[in-house]
Amino acid sequence: MSERLVELAKRRGFFFPASGAYGGTAGFYVYGPQGAALKRNLIESWREQFLTREGHMEIDAPTVMPESVFEASGHLDTFDDMIIECPSCGESHRADHLVEDETDIDDAEGMSLSAVEELIAERDLHCPNCGESLAGIEVSAFNLMFGTNIGPGSASPGYLRPETAQGIFVEFPQLKEYARNQLPFGVGQIGRAYRNEISPRRSIVRVRELTQAELEHFIDPETDEPPLAGVADVELPLYSAAAQAEDGDVEMMTVATAVETGIVNDWIAYYLGVAAEWYERVGVDMSRFRYRQHQPEELSHYSSDCWDAEVEVDGNWIELTGFAYRGSYDLSKHDEYADEEFTVFKQYDEPITVERPTVDPDMSVLGPEFGSEASDIAEELQRLAETDPDAFEGETVTVTVDGDDRTIPIDVTGFAVEEVTESGEHITPHVIEPSFGIDRLIYTVLAHAYREDEIDDEPRTSLALQPDIAPTTVGVFPLMTKDGMAERAQEIVERLRSDGFTVNYDDSGAIGRRYRRQDEIGTPYCITVDYESLEDDTVTVRERDSTEQDRVAVDELRSHLRSRIVTS
Template sequence: MKELYKLSVGLTLVSDVYNKAVELAKRRGIFWPSYEIYGGIAGLYDIGPVGTIIKNKIVKLWRKHFIGSTAGMVVEVETPMITPEKVFEASGHLKNFTDPVVQCNKCHKVYRADHLVEEILHKSFESFTADQLNSVIKENGIKCPSCSGDLGDVRYFNLLFETTIGPYTGERGFLRPETAQGMFTAFKRVYESYRQRLPVGIAQIGRVARNEISPRQGLVRMREFSIMEVEFFMDPKDESVPLEGIENVKVNVLKAQTKEQGRQDLDSFTIRELVDEKIVIHPWMAYWMARASQFVSDLGINEFYFEEKLPQERAHYSKQTFDQIAIVGGEKVEISGHAYRGDYDLSGHSRVSGQDLSVFKKYDKPMVVKKKSVIVNRQKISSLPEAKDIMKRISNATVEEVEEMLKKNVTVGSVPISSVVSIIEREEKVSGEKFFPHVVEPSFGVERSLYLVVVNSYRERKDRVILSLPKDLAPYDVAVFPLLEKGEIVNKAKDIYLNLSKRFDVLYDEGGSIGKRYARADEIGVPFDITVDPQSIDDSTVTIRDRDSWDQVRVKMDSLVDSLEKLFNGIELSTLGEKASSNE
């Protein structure tokens, strides 16, 4: 058993780390609030030039873990943001994609109700209904934080952004809140182009929009952002999952059962143990949790766990959900969600669209099976006034549902359905079966990942700031500086810049003192700085400086590429050359 992480730093310090990281991000072109000249809009952020490079490298790393490492099981698609109403009718979002909202009766400020009471009472109310939240607000005398006015009743607010497809009285549509539905509606096309093989994963990275009630925590809760997610389609009866190479990956889990007991302890499992001990509903859940663990570790975030959601905490489509919780800057923040969606989406879209989204699985050899069928006594039902209503009642029902109606002696009007409908069972030789594939979904927010990487990498040393990014995520691999603005030194520095640019992402800067240039490079996370100085002209050597330690060594110019490749492969800087004195 492992004790659940508890905040070991005061809230002031936690906020200070996040606030400093946000100020750094604004100052160094990583991200900032959108439309600042008009006062900004909550939940909307621009990603700056440096931030865009880091973000793209995060996306590249995600593709490596979730597409490239899967031996061709996962393919990538793009689908539109604008979505017809029918799609969200089938997916359940029109009815279920809601959050509780409460408004002040005095100043009319609007709050997300569960977040408001959480901030005041310091415990979770995530699964509470509107009525329960009303009771909590009244019992605790919670007032409006802005004006101390009374709060109105809690109600539900749908987070979908509505639009019109076409001019004037066009078709009603919405901006997608997730990329998933485009992948579900495109499933049959991908499945057929993939030679009708299961399992198959469909990955998508794209923009989504959610009309959040109270966006907060910088890039953690936004109204428009990018998502990286996979919808992984598989046969639920097939549990042969390739765990080789990941079965010994260890993860910490806060089980739903533990939460129900009022405890917050973490249990440690290997991926194999998650499967063998039935902690996960299907082995593919454990597979994607392992991939997520490796990805988050490569983001430089080493403290995280998976929290299993209680039934009332899960989304309407999920049979099991684990949130991956990262502990960054002393705070716990969800970095990914893992949902077992079952056949909810494919069966729903098949029902509403009228299109068959099931697949056929051929058996190795034909099997004799017992099949139940619904039989309607046409002669008897044709004379009944209730005939149309009876047929409507049973036509959209499964055999099992009709059987349940007969057991309960359901009537339509005064006519028992059992008087005209029966179930028969007969043996049949079949060569295969049709079924809706089940879906496992790992999902990450791109901007949220960027935000957490920046906060997690924030360091202070003496009076300076360092963004200690993992080397693979740094916006530039190396910076090149001439120590002095003298022609020969500047020309040599530019030659080195052009040569290194063939192999690395290189930043060149000759403005300001060398100390200020080092500081600027440190603040955007450049791992190594190369400085050309007067000695470089005499003996063809340069210094390489490490971002985190500030140590410098002197190496030959003609070995620069080799030296940098060694550094990116984990070789210590001190082994590459003679220690150089600081020129800052």
């Protein structure tokens, strides 16, 4: 089906490879008029569901960021895929995908480079392009970020962001001000991200320039709880890590049960519930949908729970969204690398009195053996006294100055205990991240809506898209262009457009052909103006999937269509 879908997508203006006039560049696609409208509708629906209804903020940050950001985030060191290059034809392949495609191993991504290299040799896997054996060929790490220089020269390296999330984390010190320093709060961002994929494939499923919609929900893990009541009864198709390990099946479970049994983190479960309802509403076939938990070896070291929304298309499971509990990892890293504070001040209900070690700022107490370092050591000791008072409980205390550990006997530090009143503490929020890929969602919605059937003994192809997601909502046709029918149809077009409908006017070819054209772009309703319309001001309204026709007064078209199109 996917070839026919890709052919239809190109012919009808959903999507097609970019820069075709210059031979094309793999991994870059253009959304044509229908695709751009479909994408806009899906994004709008996401924004409404995950930001507006949840009361979260939205930002729009740059797509180019300096190297320091990606040093802190870890992308520079670890945002790698495994690459193997064919010595004969020179084609590069993603080594883990090669193993997954050619063996019964489902997840090679979590394996080490050497393990994948060994497997390729052991199973004598061949180049999918030219057939040459890849046994003994090195598998190495390839960083997926697109690099650039900011300004002339090479003094300021930068990167195209590989995900929208960093734009949110980096701006946390400012964003927390907008949230008045109160947890929990969420910030979303919808926009382009760039990944120099080794082998882009399956049209818009794996591209090098993609669109993501990401939400970072910042919480206090000790006190904040998700609003589970609203989604408690939502059924989740869960494919747990345990079920995967035992060759088990997907298990249907409500959000409430999933939380009770502890199979899913409660915050993740909340978003799995919200997303399951939303996916169904935008047209994902939920009988071909599951939530797959990451296996322990797949989890990033900082992530305690992670589930992917996956859909089946043409017998393959595709990852649509990642839902991750990221702990305090991202903010802690930026706190460590950047100059600002990535913490939130948490006010206690009542101020508390605590004993705090303090360090005499008079350097002389450190003694002459500490020489010119004395003031740096005293400063570090004071900082430690504020952040980790327990460090002063032994006979010595260790601080790091200029990269060297200095062990100082407590009795020379001028150490004293003071009683202080504290009204709160600085905490690093934890993060729950639902990360949606919009391109894969577009592909899925189209693939799950794709139908081939017969109407009046003629084959027809249609897209059973949800009415409020379809790029065009109404097609308007005059039966013939004569006797005032075209003019009447044009009047109806104008009226519907001013009512906010996306309308396509078509007066060329037989009516049956015009219906087929609209069916192929998923237009849910078509209106025909005929001779009767000129007499009694009624038109036929034909529904796409059933092809049933109603006779409706022109004055009632707006309410007739609205009641059928607005599903949420």
